[in-house]
Amino acid sequence: MMVNNSFRTCPDTGLKFFSSAENLIKANAVAGVVFLLIGGMFGLLVGLTRWQAVHLLGAEDFYMVLTAHGLNVLIFWMIFFEIAILYFCSSVLLGCRLATPRWAWVGFGLMVIGAVMNNVIVLQGNSSVMMTSYVPLEAHPLFYLSLILFAVGALIGSFVFFGTLVVAKAEKTYEGSVPLVTFGAITAAIIAVFTIVSGAIVLIPTLLWSVGLVGEIDVLAYRMIWWAFGHSSQQINVAAHVSVWYAIIAILFGAKPLSEKVSRTAFLMYILFLQLASVHHLLVDPGLSSNFKMFNTSYAMYLAVMASMVHGLTVPGSMEAAQRARGHNAGLFTWLRKAPWGNPAFSGMFISLVGFGFLGGITGVVMGAEQINILIHNTLYVPGHFHATVVLGSTLAFMALAYWLVPVLFRRELIWKGLAKWQPYVFGLGMTGVSLFLMGAGTLGVPRRHWDIGFAGTGGITHEFPAAAYTMLALNGMSVILAVAGGAAFCLIMVGTILFGKKLGNDEPMAEPCIVAPVTDEEYAANGGSAFAIPGTIVLALVFFVSFALYYFINWKYLAETWGIG
Amino acid sequence: MSSLSPPAKKIWWNEPIHKSELLWISLVFVWGMVMTFMMPYWHVVGKQNLGTETYKTTPKAFQATTQEFVDKYTVRTEGPRNYPVVAPPAGGDVYLIARLWEWWPIVELKKGETYRFHLSSLDWQHGFSLQPANINIQVVPNYEHVFTLTPNASGEYSIICNEYCGIGHHLMIGKLLVVD
Ligand code: HEM
Ligand SMILES: [Cu+2]
Numbered sequence: 219m220m221v222n223n224s225f226r227t228c229p230d231t232g233l234k235f236f237s238s239a240e241n242l243i244k245a246n247a248v249a250g251v252v253f254l255l256i257g258g259m260f261g262l263l264v265g266l267t268r269w270q271a272v273h274l275l276g277a278e279d280f281y282m283v284l285t286a287h288g289l290n291v292l293i294f295w296m297i298f299f300e301i302a303i304l305y306f307c308s309s310v311l312l313g314c315r316l317a318t319p320r321w322a323w324v325g326f327g328l329m330v331i332g333a334v335m336n337n338v339i340v341l342q343g344n345s346s347v348m349m350t351s352y353v354p355l356e357a358h359p360l361f362y363l364s365l366i367l368f369a370v371g372a373l374i375g376s377f378v379f380f381g382t383l384v385v386a387k388a389e390k391t392y393e394g395s396v397p398l399v400t401f402g403a404i405t406a407a408i409i410a411v412f413t414i415v416s417g418a419i420v421l422i423p424t425l426l427w428s429v430g431l432v433g434e435i436d437v438l439a440y441r442m443i444w445w446a447f448g449h450s451s452q453q454i455n456v457a458a459h460v461s462v463w464y465a466i467i468a469i470l471f472g473a474k475p476l477s478e479k480v481s482r483t484a485f486l487m488y489i490l491f492l493q494l495a496s497v498h499h500l501l502v503d504p505g506l507s508s509n510f511k512m513f514n515t516s517y518a519m520y521l522a523v524m525a526s527m528v529h530g531l532t533v534p535g536s537m538e539a540a541q542r543a544r545g546h547n548a549g550l551f552t553w554l555r556k557a558p559w560g561n562p563a564f565s566g567m568f569i570s571l572v573g574f575g576f577l578g579g580i581t582g583v584v585m586g587a588e589q590i591n592i593l594i595h596n597t598l599y600v601p602g603h604f605h606a607t608v609v610l611g612s613t614l615a616f617m618a619l620a621y622w623l624v625p626v627l628f629r630r631e632l633i634w635k636g637l638a639k640w641q642p643y644v645f646g647l648g649m650t651g652v653s654l655f656l657m658g659a660g661t662l663g664v665p666r667r668h669w670d671i672g673f674a675g676t677g678g679i680t681h682e683f684p685a686a687a688y689t690m691l692a693l694n695g696m697s698v699i700l701a702v703a704g705g706a707a708f709c710l711i712m713v714g715t716i717l718f719g720k721k722l723g724n725d726e727p728m729a730e731p732c733i734v735a736p737v738t739d740e741e742y743a744a745n746g747g748s749a750f751a752i753p754g755t756i757v758l759a760l761v762f763f764v765s766f767a768l769y770y771f772i773n774w775k776y777l778a779e780t781w782g783i784g
Numbered sequence: 785m786s787s788l789s790p791p792a793k794k795i796w797w798n799e800p801i802h803k804s805e806l807l808w809i810s811l812v813f814v815w816g817m818v819m820t821f822m823m824p825y826w827h828v829v830g831k832q833n834l835g836t837e838t839y840k841t842t843p844k845a846f847q848a849t850t851q852e853f854v855d856k857y858t859v860r861t862e863g864p865r866n867y868p869v870v871a872p873p874a875g876g877d878v879y880l881i882a883r884l885w886e887w888w889p890i891v892e893l894k895k896g897e898t899y900r901f902h903l904s905s906l907d908w909q910h911g912f913s914l915q916p917a918n919i920n921i922q923v924v925p926n927y928e929h930v931f932t933l934t935p936n937a938s939g940e941y942s943i944i945c946n947e948y949c950g951i952g953h954h955l956m957i958g959k960l961l962v963v964d
């Protein structure tokens with residue numbers, strides 16, 4: 219078999235791009251953006267329907283579009299882009315050819331077929347089962363098949379990534395240990411394999427059941443395995459976006475981690491503790507004992523949480539150390555003030571970091587406490603929480619990376635720089651609103667995935683939600699518009715850059731430099747090595763900690779006010 | 785060398801950890817201990833700990849038991865659908881059916897008394913969401929979930945379905961009454 223081993227050395231970054239990997243990174247990233255655009259538009263329709271005064275779609279369309287929204291953004295957008303990240307972190311960062319590019323294309327093809335087929339089936343209307351597809355609610359058999367095809371494709375992608383690591387090691391394309399960013403990607407890929415296997419365990423019997431080959435599926439077992447898949451897939455996103463954070467501060471500031479040991483151990487902890495934590499989705503299910511629920515969500519989960527909190531310190535901390543080493547050493551926050559706030563790669567990354575930690579992280583841990591979960595299970599609080607993690611956190615981090623990666627890959631100047639400068643702020647603000655107002659409505663008891671909290675059509679049995687709940691849904695609707703404007707701007711800038719960005723000659727560098735020279739040991743060592751003291755980050759971390767603790771105990775107080783439950 | 789390249793020192797795992805990191809790791813570790821402690825602690829001192837007693841059942845069996853319960857304790861019918869209002873003795877058992885797309889029957893409880901609830905679905909998964917008390921419990925078919933509730937205020941409460949259960953999901957609302 220002929221293997222195409224041609225590569226170019228990027229004049230902007232000095233990185234080696236093998237054409238096999240480059241084309242696959244392009245294809246996966248572009249496919250991701252397309253599904254983000256589609257899924258985002260569905261999100262708009264959903265948000266405008268839940269705004270009770272607008273109530274855009276009819277009930278049937280609403281549930282159909284909500285199903286399509288969840289799948290397009292959570293599964294298709296995220297995983298396509300993650301495969302692009304895996305190929306980047308292996309082939310490009312290790313300077314190695316991609317192992318078995320043909321298999322990688324087979325994987326890509328299966329993912330495209332799965333994603334397109336899934337949209338076709340869902341939009342035909344009789345598979346409105348939501349992305350969780352809880353049995354015994356039944357979708358068209360092709361619905362399950364399409365997801366299985368997509369998963370197999372993603373699994374092939376993960377194996378191509380591992381294969382590339384093996385090739386790089388064998389061909390000695392790098393020395394010593396893999397870079398931290400690649401290490402993070404490895405944890406994401408290992409988790410992905412676990413995830414996809416649990417996905418297969420749950421979806422294959424469901425497919426057989428939907429065509430009548432399997433009699434009955436135990437509902438509680440389904441929920442447990444489904445969440446082993448659903449929860450760990452979220453941990454892929456976290457591991458991937460944390461790697462992206464490290465990548466961006468390395469690109470923009472030349473930063474290295476405060477210490478390799480701490481950052482790498484934190485990544486490892488994701489692998490070790492994530493499966494147990496998936497039980498936090500089952501805290502108000504029958505059939506599981508309290509001891510089981512507590513064990514799995516206590517230290518078993520908090521060690522994974524701890525890993526994220528460690529990254530939450532070391533990512534801004536590494537940036538602070540690099541900035542201080544480069545002379546922004548005055549006061550507590552000069553390093554932060556002097557950051558390139560007009561560069562969407564930076565602003566996107568930083569908003570992602572803050573949003574993920576303060577909004578997504580804190581709320582996730584709080585509602586993962588066995589008893590507090592009673593207050594919020596299946597209310598709008600849950601989508602509020604995960605729009606902070608997977609949208610404000612992962613999606614915005616991926617967008618930030620794309621602002622850097624797409625021009626470098628396609629060798630075109632970014633277009634509409636003025637719009638690009640604003641995009642992370644518009645999207646970030648909109649999504650912060652979505653997440654806060656959904657959580658606000660959820661705190662007032664408003665159910666998720668619900669077409670009409672006014673209960674017209676029930677023949678007179680109604681419930682009066684407080685006026686504040688309607689206000690929350692209206693404010694959410696407005697935030698949705700802002701977020702979708704920001705999301706669409708991103709998609710347009712990307713597609714526009716690929717099609718119309720100023721094409722650069724072979725050795726012609728970009729107008730602005732693309733990668734900052736790594737901070738040297740001498741620079742770090744100046745001023746007696748004080749760069750590593752990171753007082754500014756410590757202050758931010760303590761603010762985070764206090765908010766976390768306050769919010770945590772406030773929720774126990776809320777819980778104490780409701781009925782006795784035993 | 786930045787995070788994009790292999791660590792400059794090959795033996796990176798022997799490098800000392802920075803003070804700032806150690807401080808934070810210790811703080812975070814202790815905080816995890818506090819949160820771990822809170823859940824069992826609440827089982828001891830708190831009044832909100834959802835019971836996990838569960839039995840295998842079938843839609844038919846559960847419907848029959850609920851029917852018996854309704855026949856025995858119905859005090860009147862009420863509301864647009866003329867549902868039975870069932871007032872079990874204080875401290876007694878309560879059976880509640882979730883099915884497409886209703887909660888059946890209407891139960892009338894006494895404030896401050898503790899009742900044993902038996903909850904199951906006759907078809908798909910549903911979500912028991914008692915408003916405005918904001919108590920949310922997953923309801924699944926073939927399993928009977930038993931737990932206790934002790935109302936702390938009188939009034940008319942709604943039971944809303946908050947697990948998507950098909951096209952009539954938003955129509956699935958029931959009532960629960962608490963009297964002094
Ligand atoms: C771009 C703008 C977006 C808007 C305006 C938006 C808005 C919404 C709204 C209003 C809901 C409905 C909540 C409910 O009624 O239960 C929802 C659900 C959801 N969203 Fe988004 N969203 C956006 C982007 C994303 C992204 C990027 C992701 C994932 C990466 C995502 C993942 C989800 C998921 C998984 C659900 C739950 C679907 C379900 O309940 O099955 N959203 N979104
Ligand atoms: Cu229901």
Ligand SMILES: [Cu+2]
Nearest residue numbers: 945947949953
């Ligand atoms: Cu429902």
